[in-house]
Amino acid sequence: MPAAKPVEDSLEKISAEVTGCPLCKLVRTRKNAVPGEGQLSAKIMFVGEAPGKCEDEKGRPFVGAAGRILDEMLAKAGIPRSQVFITNVVKCRPPNNRVPESDEVAACMPYLNRQIALIRPRIICILGRTAYSSILGGGSITANRGKVIERGGQKYFLTIHPAAAIYNRNMLAILEADIKLLAREVQKVKEGQDSSLEDYM
Ligand code: URA
Ligand code: SF4
Numbered sequence: 001m002p003a004a005k006p007v008e009d010s011l012e013k014i015s016a017e018v019t020g021c022p023l024c025k026l027v028r029t030r031k032n033a034v035p036g037e038g039q040l041s042a043k044i045m046f047v048g049e050a051p052g053k054c055e056d057e058k059g060r061p062f063v064g065a066a067g068r069i070l071d072e073m074l075a076k077a078g079i080p081r082s083q084v085f086i087t088n089v090v091k092c093r094p095p096n097n098r099v100p101e102s103d104e105v106a107a108c109m110p111y112l113n114r115q116i117a118l119i120r121p122r123i124i125c126i127l128g129r130t131a132y133s134s135i136l137g138g139g140s141i142t143a144n145r146g147k148v149i150e151r152g153g154q155k156y157f158l159t160i161h162p163a164a165a166i167y168n169r170n171m172l173a174i175l176e177a178d179i180k181l182l183a184r185e186v187q188k189v190k191e192g193q194d195s196s197l198e199d200y201m
Contacts, residue, residue, distance in 0.1 A: 019035065
């Protein structure tokens with residue numbers, strides 16, 4: 001018998017797998033898994049920590065208080081949310097929003113890696129400490145925020161988690177400046193072209 005043709009991966013396939021995923025203990029407490037959302041053609045990918053209460057209820061990333069902050073920062077930097085991809089390190093809500101545990105991160109990471117492989121974003125924006133440590137093995141995000149780093153041919157931009165800015169004006173100002181920096185960075189990657197909104201498409 002001829003070998004079966006390998007099924008090509010797709011964002012839809014990943015979402016379907018995540019939605020029914022039983023691979024770590026968070027399956028027992030989640031309402032809805034949150035695969036992430038956005039365009040295959042996205043030039044920027046945002047990676048947060050894990051879904052919170054609103055996200056767990058709606059099955060969508062960054063739709064609660066932290067999401068409102070992120071939306072505001074994107075708007076101020078002129079980055080349309082509809083043209084980026086937004087997801088989390090861990091796709092299911094940890095009980096009481098505790099930090100995801102290492103076994104949960106390890107079980108979930110293949111989904112993120114597949115999303116990155118398909119989208120091939122110009123830059124991945126790491127939101128906060130959990131994403132920084134899980135993806136890049138990093139330590140303090142406050143000491144490294146605002147930086148662009150390159151690993152294995154992939155560019156990453158480091159910034160704080162939007163949740164840290166909910167009740168903190170200083171953090172809000174930092175995040176706003178960082179996301180504007182990120183917008184400039186994405187335009188720089190597209191060499192020799194002027195900066196316009198088209199650059200995000
Ligand atoms: N915090 C996160 O890290 N991700 C979300 O999707 C929402 C809040
Ligand atoms: Fe599966 Fe990730 Fe959800 Fe765990 S957090 S059940 S690995 S989708």
